[in-house]
Amino acid sequence: MDTIIQTYRLSKKFKNAEVIKSLNFSLKKGEICALIGKNGAGKSTLFKLLAGQVLPTSGEIQLFGKSGKNLDAARKKIGFMIEAPAFFPDFTARQNLEYFQIQRGVINKRRIDEVLEIVGLAKERKKRFKEYSMGMKQRLGIALCLLSSPDCLVLDEPINGLDAEGIMEIRQLLLKLNQEKQITIFISSHILAELALLANRFVFIKNGIIVDDLTKEQLNEKSKKQILMSVDDVAKSSQLLERTYADIQYKVLPNQVIAIQNHVEHAGDINRLFVDHGVLVKEFRIEAHSLEEYFLGAVEERTND
Template sequence: MDTIIQTHQLSKRFAKQPVINQVSMTIKEGEIYGFLGPNGAGKTTIMKMLLNLMKPTSGEIKIQNQSIQATSIEYLKNIGSLIEYPIFYEELTASKNLKIHCAYMGFKDQNRIKSVLEIVGLHQVEKKKVKEFSLGMRQRLAIARAIVTKPKILILDEPINGLDPIGIKEIRELLVMLKQQYGMTILISSHIVTEIESIADTIGILHHGKLIEEIPMDSLRKKHQSTIEMVVSDAKNAKQLLVEKFNAKVQIINTTNLSIQNVQEKPSTLTKHLILNGIDVEKVEMMHQSLEEYFINRVNGGNPHA
């Protein structure tokens, strides 16, 4: 895939204090890039710089192979965004809010308004005033406003913040659909790690204004394969059998407990081999490191290869 957003040594200072520190990130066309970081890590600041709402102190931004300058405007036509809490005309309907936005953007396809309300699941309430909308409906309308002009890039700052589990699920499914059916590139920030894990193709972990890691989710899953925990009658002999037969990485916890990594075989295969060689197996459990655990480990200074 081609690169669609790229920053190089991007930095931002406020009163000589570094807020963003030499961030170099790469977002591929057609992917969902999950921007993870604790509150105050600098996610919103980077998004505002991508949208030219805030000027970098130093570094470079390139979007669709265009180097973004302080006066750059035209490139924004290809970007839809939701930064912080969305503001609407409360006494107007969803349709009228979108019409005003289209007029502001110089977008003249009025049929698009009806279709985009269908895309985000608001077509049945298009004539309802926004002041009567729930938080989830407001987030859907904000995304509708972001995509109504058919942008190629969608930048969303905490779009699931404050939603209930049903609302989160609906927004998650909507974003995946926008990627799969419309080929949109989506940059989404969040501190709710479990939701990013379920939709992101790539994650970037931001901490204290620094990008401490950028990694495809596929690579992360391969690097942190599931661990098999076993309770056996003789841990020492069990380890020897598993290492010799399967070249497994086995750690002895105590005389009866084992932790097994770096093995392709199913737990049932390992169990059968031990039993046939005189080792009783009392318990077998698969342990998987979640992205949340990985994220917490990284921001706390943990070794990414541990």
């Protein structure tokens, strides 16, 4: 599989603050990779390093196998949307893209019509930018990214501020670009539930360090259903579980809660086991972790150890 982006021990300091710390990361052709982290985790800084908007303090970036002086040429194969593009409010979509086409030296005259069609703005080409909805503005931003026919898109919060319909439109557009045009996508968003519908890989970043890197299948496995039981005797409950189920996977949580990760299909039997042996079950429920819960739980736990 071809490597689009590769970083080796990449770091970035601003004054005394190290925002990116010795980061090793690779993005393969065809992936939709979600970069997930809280504000200040280093997401936008990593994107700006890849775009050449800021220079690394140390380490190396390779794009399409190119590095050093060849990076600028390689960046032309990537469409970056890191901050909202400065479109002219009184220009139409076509006029705005014509300006950037000249600025960026894109020779193909038909490309503007092609990208407006791809992002669903072909019928809105005469409407002025200031009359656009937020969703239309974001789609025009993606059209600008596509102007130079890139192999990869790097998108920082492309669905920020959109309503539910706008979010769905952007998701469908990005899936179409990935599946039909084979465009690799590296994306960040605060809307983790939406990333779960879009991405096939999830990279969690905290304080400039990658703390987890999961495929969609691995995330589904880690965030699958579990049994939560509030009991009056955690020690006795643990012994009963271990004696009855040799492969039991469970955690003891605060407030005398036991979280059982496997044997969910035996939830009724486990409840009966406790009751039959005199354990008072105060609360019993089955739930699935969301992407948010996985991030706030497992990742936070891991990085605070």
